[in-house]
Amino acid sequence: MDRACRGRKIVGVRVLxxxxxxxxxxxxxxxxxxxxxIDATYRHGKQLFVxxxxxxxxxxxxxxxxxxPLGPREHVPRHTRALLKLDGGxxxxxxxxxxxxxxxVAASVEGFVKDRGLGPDALLVSADEFVSRSARSSRAVKALxxxxxVLAGVGNLYADEALFQARIHPSxxxxxxxxxxxxxxxxxxxxxxxxxxxxxxxxxxxxEGYLLRDRGPGxxxxxxxxxxxxxxVGGRASFFCPACQKA
DNA sequence: GAGTATGTTATATG
DNA sequence: GCATATAACATACT
Numbered sequence: 001m002d003r004a005c006r007g008r009k010i011v012g013v014r015v016l017x018x019x020x021x022x023x024x025x026x027x028x029x030x031x032x033x034x035x036x037x038i039d040a041t042y043r044h045g046k047q048l049f050v051x052x053x054x055x056x057x058x059x060x061x062x063x064x065x066x067x068x069p070l071g072p073r074e075h076v077p078r079h080t081r082a083l084l085k086l087d088g089g090x091x092x093x094x095x096x097x098x099x100x101x102x103x104x105v106a107a108s109v110e111g112f113v114k115d116r117g118l119g120p121d122a123l124l125v126s127a128d129e130f131v132s133r134s135a136r137s138s139r140a141v142k143a144l145x146x147x148x149x150v151l152a153g154v155g156n157l158y159a160d161e162a163l164f165q166a167r168i169h170p171s172x173x174x175x176x177x178x179x180x181x182x183x184x185x186x187x188x189x190x191x192x193x194x195x196x197x198x199x200x201x202x203x204x205x206x207x208e209g210y211l212l213r214d215r216g217p218g219x220x221x222x223x224x225x226x227x228x229x230x231x232x233v234g235g236r237a238s239f240f241c242p243a244c245q246k247a
Numbered sequence: 248g249a250g251t252a253t254g255t256t257a258t259a260t261g
Numbered sequence: 262g263c264a265t266a267t268a269a270c271a272t273a274c275t
Binding site: 019062064079096097098099100137138139140143234235 | 263264265266267270271272273
């Protein structure tokens, strides 16, 4: 998106379904964006920001959202909820079947992060900082990983992977874990995310030994320690190896 | 029709 | 007050 759109001017805004707008209505959203140029793009956790010089367009993809630059003849995706027309004939589609994502406007990245109480970015966080933010909680460690106020950017799948790599049972209360264990988890988080990026987010392209390459009930443990089990933690399906991730 | 799904948040319950 | 659980959002798929 940055490559395709940086330097372009927004010449038209079409909101096809107003329900994806967060905190403002169609007319003010369009007015805020129209005529502005895309200066830069930023990210904090799962939240995306498009710097329009003075204001930020905020984008969250939810579970099924996608931002797609479209060529002049290219078809608009089926569940496009908003369409930005850029100069030079380029269009940018926000496609989101389940509409769990959202578009909005914010004054700055810092302000947005503060307002939402988002934790540090999971890709950049140090193991020490992760440990200090999670060590004293009685909550299940997986619920902490998914709590964007503790750490911003880890979702259900990558939480499972990081816990597997650190050999931690997903429902362990984090305060019962040794400093060493928590530190191993803190180191696993950015490593897992980097691997996923390197794999183009295709789970089958992840390195050997990753649980996510075959995450399903009864799938073999990549370490050869039996097979995976599924439980619910924090309402989310959680796959783990009962043999190497002991409670 | 039931149940599931890579997310977040408001409300309910213990 | 705290933590956890559930519902809600909307669509696709098995």
